[in-house]
Amino acid sequence: MEYNTIIIGGGAGGLMLASLLPAKSAVVIDANPKVGEKIRISGGGKCNITNALMDSTFYRGDAQFVASVLSRFSEKALLDWLARFGLHPVLRKGTQYFCLHTSKELLDILQSQSRKQRFLLNERVLGVHKRENIFYVKTENRTLSAQNVVVASGGLSFPRLGASGIGYEIAEHFGHSIVRTAPALVGFTVQKEQFFFKKLSGISTDVHIRVGEHLCEGSLLFAHKGISGPAVLDASLYWEKGMISIDFLPGFDWSVVRHSKKHLSSLLPMPKRLTKAFLLQFGIEDKAGKCLSSSELDSLQSLNDYRLAPAGTFGYSKAEVSRGGVATDEVDARTMMSRKERGLYFIGEVLDVTGRLGGYNFQWAFSSAFVCANNLGKREKQ
Ligand SMILES: Cc1cc2nc3c(=O)[nH]c(=O)nc-3n(C[C@H](O)[C@H](O)[C@H](O)COP(=O)(O)OP(=O)(O)OC[C@H]3O[C@@H](n4cnc5c(N)ncnc54)[C@H](O)[C@@H]3O)c2cc1C
Structure with missing residues (x-):
């Protein structure tokens, strides 16, 4: 031997x-x-x-x-x-x-x-x-x-x-x-509904992502292929198939919106380009917070629980593990x-x-x- x-x-x-x-x-x-x-x-x-x-x-x-x-x-x-x-x-x-x-x-x-x-x-x-x-x-x-x-x-x-x-x-x-x-520890590709994410490539924002019982906190990075960044990588460890929920405005106090004269793109604590992209999706004008209707406010509040079903992951060539x-x-x-x-x-x-x-x-x-x-x-x- x-x-x-x-x-x-x-x-x-x-x-x-x-x-x-x-x-x-x-x-x-x-x-x-x-x-x-x-x-x-x-x-x-x-x-x-x-x-x-x-x-x-x-x-x-x-x-x-x-x-x-x-x-x-x-x-x-x-x-x-x-x-x-x-x-x-x-x-x-x-x-x-x-x-x-x-x-x-x-x-x-x-x-x-x-x-x-x-x-x-x-x-x-x-x-x-x-x-x-x-x-x-x-x-x-x-x-x-x-x-x-x-x-x-x-x-x-x-x-x-x-x-x-x-x-x-x-x-x-x-x-x-x-x-x-x-x-695992890899980015997600997205489905048709989120193809508008691709135009946001390079933007990063702090989020909370829920996958089943797991909560993943950190930044989310919009990428050419979909979404990446620490919170997304962590979420991929637990994702099997189906929906994840992203809170794009964790801890945000919505009561300030009702009386604010500020435009939404300045008011919401997210990169302006991202807020504008979501406003476009919801069909809401970039206007003063106090001018929002209740249904518009409801739509925006869905950003605390934005549901998406990833199409898949970026695969083994990009996965850390x-x-x-x-x-x-x-x-x-x-x-x-x-x-x-x-x-x-x-x-x-x-x-x-x-x-x-x-x-x-x-x-x-x-x-x-x-x-x-x-x-x-x-x-x-x-
Ligand atoms: C881009 C990237 C960044 C990462 N960053 C971190 C980080 O910061 N912190 C962290 O904790 N983890 C990180 N990881 C994960 C970490 O690198 C791995 O979990 C860790 O290296 C696993 O150690 P291992 O010894 O089990 O395997 P590896 O380190 O992958 O080593 C396996 C070895 O086996 C060899 N091998 C495979 N097949 C054969 C074969 N047929 N014949 C001979 N040799 C073979 C490979 O060449 C390799 O050298 C990262 C991974 C990647 C890809």
Whole structure:
């Protein structure tokens, strides 16, 4: 047997795992010529590493499973670990931790800490099988053997950065079930009724979006293809099909409108172009608030509960993550080992755990990698 552990994927989870395992105990295989490509481009180039508000409610997935993994390597533990190597992420937007200048700060740490392992880059994994307690990992160029295999190959989003469905294929090969995947943390395309949104491309406004029981707050950005921005990305995590409700004027006190001499486009706390577009839709003139009829006021107040049924999403090419994945009831949260195949592990996005916007997905990749490293370390000593 050539290796103790083969790690499939040198992304966030795979690099953290390789950093934590004893030197020369693992080989990391990645289809990309460079590791950590998503880290590099994440968070607008500054990488939103984690969040000060951290618990299982910020994730879609089994709450107990998520809580168990996070409790073993919390956001505080992650920040302490990074501080040991001189990285002190800064808080932005209230609770989100980002690199100070660029995501390279995080990537450099992961790369230098994982350098003690072997890396095979530019090498696509094609499949895994097991014979007489040994795993065989087949790549485009060779077959490698190991005692353990960790699937850290992520989800389907951003195929141009190496994403593939290999993790799901390996899981299925070993009898795991896959919860249906879909693009998430992604913009929505719109239906005919909202085609007028396209003319508003570039405008951003603060909204509250309701999807079922979930409330997503933040800005909404009108885009060529539909709507995007943090609140929309968050909403996409929960959207299946059907209506969402957007409050374009959260907390607005309508009583000021009745007596106001100001024109609606100045009065309503939204970008003027947006107010004018809605006025046009409702067939209302841009006039003083006090000149509005009751039915016109009613129409405008519907902006607190603007219903729309997205046509779809912008798809995997634009999605930050894939939701769904390897079913977590078939994986042990104390070890990340498959309950179906001893020595087979799953970490990161390939699992059916998806975080909201705000650093939750990196924290998940790092926490699950930590749990896995602990178990592999213990098994090695046995
Ligand atoms: C544009 C963008 C911005 C994001 N910003 C943030 C953010 O700021 N904060 C946050 O928390 N999350 C963010 N995310 C999500 C985050 O990047 C992922 O959830 C996280 O990287 C998942 O880690 P992972 O290790 O599971 O998978 P990945 O980091 O995706 O790594 C998987 C690796 O496996 C490799 N691989 C795949 N298939 C094969 C194969 N067949 N053979 C060999 N190698 C293979 C890939 O090349 C890749 O390197 C962002 C994602 C995107 C796309």
